[in-house]
Amino acid sequence: MSHSYRKHKFFGYGGGDTDRAFKQRFNRSFRRISKQHIESDREPLHSMHEVGPPWESTKIAKHYWAGASERDMRK
Secondary structure: OOOOEOOOOEEEEEOOOOOHHHHHHHHHHHHHHHHHHHHOOOOOOOOHHHOOOHHHOOEEEEEEOOOOOOOOOEO
8 A cells, every 4th residue: 555645845834633624614604695695686706705704714824844854745
């Protein structure tokens, strides 16, 4: 069985390991609001920023780490 490796040296930093729960909540609200707009004959949402600020997630951002070792590149 082979190992999985990262292709690029970008790493997320912030408070959490994953953004999955935040993305699920955010996308559910985006779809719900868009559906309500369509049902009431209004223009649907075009941007996620219309729902709320996306920077409230647990991960703040990603950065490039040039000095990443082979061990750091493993998934």
